[in-house]
Amino acid sequence: MAGKKKSKKKKEEDLKQKSLFSYVESSKSEKMGEEEEERTLDEETEELQDISEEFEEDAEMEVEVVQDQIYGEDIIKFKKAKVKSPSEIIPIPQDLFFKGNDKPFGLKEGNIKLEKISRESVTSKYIRYLIQKGEIVQNLERGLLLDVDYDGTQNKAYCKFYDLDTGEVKIWIDTTNHEPYCLSKEPISELKKNKELIGYDGFQRFEEIKRMDLLSDKEIKMTKIYGKTPINIGGSGTNIKNILAGNDKKAWEADIRYHLNYIFDRQLIPGLIYSIENGTIKKVKFKESEDESKKITQELHNLFKDESIEIQEFSEKFLDIFLTPIPDVKRMAMDIEVNIGEHDYRVPDPRQAKQEIISISFVATDGLKRVYILEREGFTYSKPHKNFPADAEVVFYKSEKALLTETFRILWKYPIVITFNGDNFDLNYMFHRADKLKISRDLNPIHVKRGFGILSKAECDLRKGVHIDLFNFFFNRSISGYAFGGAYESSSLNAISDALLGKEKYQHEEEIHEMEYNILSWYNLKDSLLTLELTKFNSSLVWNLIILLCRITKMPIHEMVRRQISTWIQNIFYFEHRRRGFLIPRRAEISELKKGGFKKSVIEGKGFQGAYVISPVPGIHYDVVVMDFASLYPSIIKEYNLSYETVLCPHEDCKDNLLRNTPYHTCTHKMGIFAYVVGFFRDIRVKYFKPKSSDKALSEKQRNYYNTIQQALKVFINGSYGVFGSQNFPLFCLPVAESTTSIGQYSIKQTIKKSEEIGVKVLYGDTDSVFLLNPSKDQMSKLSHWSKQELDLDLEEEKTYQFLALSERKKNYVGIYKDSKYVDIKGLVAKKKNTPDFIKKVFSHLLEILKNVTNNEEFSKAKKEIIEIVRDNLKKIGKSDAFSLEDYAINIALQKSLSGYDKVIPQHVRAALELKKATGKEFQKGETVTFIKTKGGNGAKAIELASLQDIDIKKYKELLRSALEQILDALGISFDEIKGIKKMDAFF
DNA sequence: TTGCTCTGCTTACC
């Protein structure tokens, strides 16, 4: 137990003030007891944690107690349930069975007759049904805008609003007569000569308009070419874009999907609140009259009063996305279990939907807790599992068709449905399974869309409600990395709920298909409980984050949760272009005008040169202060006015306004679009929401909310530079990326120079930081002031190490914080997740000893101990009583699919292939293979197939040696000296 | 077979 606790604690430190998670952890204990719901759930987990107790009463289970080698805990493993003789089988009580329900639902409700339209999407049909029923919303007081999409049958955009007064989803169809279009720089008179265009069936009409062309910094006349449908603009096959291209003419803004275009033109902000009056939508202004919001508005106005007019104007326009309170909504989580055959390790294919669905659970914010279970032969009824909540119900079904039909009834009812991996599994599976079971499509609430791109992952939406697949959201690299600070290592429900909620899934040894009803129902319900809880914990932090991200990105919820940072940022900038009447440039326009490439990258094959890493001064250092530039790249982008239109701008008088350390100049007339958008996000976060998030004068709930905003902003601030530097970003501009990093290099190099000038030794630094040897307060403030003055950047004190061990390796060090004594390990092999546990254990042992070192005398003492430990452990490798098989396990992720390895076949791939052959287990891209290094054969064996005798002792000794060498190096201990006793004596 | 270099692959840091 001790070991586990420690690792948790380290994590906390790591994340301090870096993630939402840190906030979660610290606030959890205070909060308990405050909220009724939270408490019951926590109690449940308490009970859950004691699994041993839980199963002592269960006579059918054979319990095996194993000493866990990693944490020294007693882990209980369950053996398969014993096979029962038929006489033991207890029937399910009749009153627990589903009793039938004839009430019509879905499109069957209301006796509406709809004509058939071929190739119509299921959602389009539903919208026709609503139209005929007169249920398209015309009046709505307060609706949270969740989704915007395009309906092919009506050829119009439509919106899904969550009615805050009734908790229902209301669908509204565009009443503004918005039409699909693209732009051309040709005048109408020229375009009229294009017979192909004029004669094209999808062509509608021309309109002369004006746009600001940022690249030339001129307002230009353009022609808006309207098409009949979005497909006529830039779909596949013949369309206006292609007709223009065929005539050597170019189309602008033709590749933007219609519903996004609609959002841009109408300046809709998903996640904000709208009213509808006689079919017309209007944004509901947040109540400025309230004292609190008045105060905040005033504070924010003051904050930006000295900034550029671009930033002031932008902030004016978008303050309400942060200030409008986020309503909590009614929502339901669900999860299904299917009957996977014995020894079948493959994930069932949702499109085939071959296996029967045996259990479905529902948990909702309105208190619903329910499991539908299919009656199957050979399974025994018993009273509910001990931890099964008293307020949850179980309903048994004799037929799978009835079970699924009743599930659909529930799905139509809830406005928001939360799943974990519902896109690729649950919803997808149910949709196809329903077809197989011949359940009418009119009852089926699910809309399966083929995803875009080569991978073409499925996207499952609801015809009426809104589906949020949390897997998608948590899997998002920016969310896991920036918002949650890497708190969870894999994007499994188990890992995420463990990390964020401190709760785990129900652990099971038996296969799902052989679980008794009581186990199955609890297992199934637990998943839904966790899934819903993930959106509810910490005052609905995740839900708030989702809505906030919709507001910032201006993306409909269904799209926001499924796209990555690059699409988010792209959308923000497209929206902003349209808002200000700027023409969205074509990718090629930028790259032809602004070629760049003045310096090669350090690593071959990379697009441009990146950051500078200072060579460390090896050895032991005491009292090392780390100073770093606060969000270096975003600051540079703002302060140096970097944007695709400002860098290498066309103005003659800007040409001598050279950017430091680059051959490029930047604009002196206007602030660039990248610069003011990123600048605004950065400023409002650093100067306002971040301080507010830890302002003790505020209530915890308020701080919580500010923290969520602050984290959401961080996602964009940290992600923006990476996106700007990506060739795939449509506004990519190489000189912008190069200038950002080049100015960064300049800044850190100048800082080293300056430090040395004022007599401070720089020991190390990476990208945006300098490690200073025992600087005085005065020296530090001197540096800070100098940086603000000379570089326009904030250089701040970040942390102090009482002890720092550097080797000659970059990105590798061990330091101990001065105040908290927290051990900060960077880069060392022992920290990597592919390092065997036994090495990590030895390593942490060494660190325990180093923890107390504050001077050289203590250090010599520690040295002796360390040598003993290392020698001792080297001997232990391979001894049967020393380490377990799991201790030797190496975890390596597959970066590609198994078949993608054509050049070399690494160990983990060989192990995976062997396991696949032996058991049929398929490994997907991104999955982690756990294997052991073995003597002979493959050199590697999946842990499932290996035993302790197989391990390659020599290899493991070698691994331990090299892992420890990294730290021993810095401590001035050579490995040979540890091995030889004679030399050891000489050493001391 | 051994030693060496180069490259592929994975994971870390910022």
Add this chain to the structure above:
DNA sequence: ACTGGTAAGCAGAGCGC
């Protein structure tokens, strides 16, 4: 549809001896 570059370290592959 897809955020960036820099660095370390292991292991496979190829090659000359």
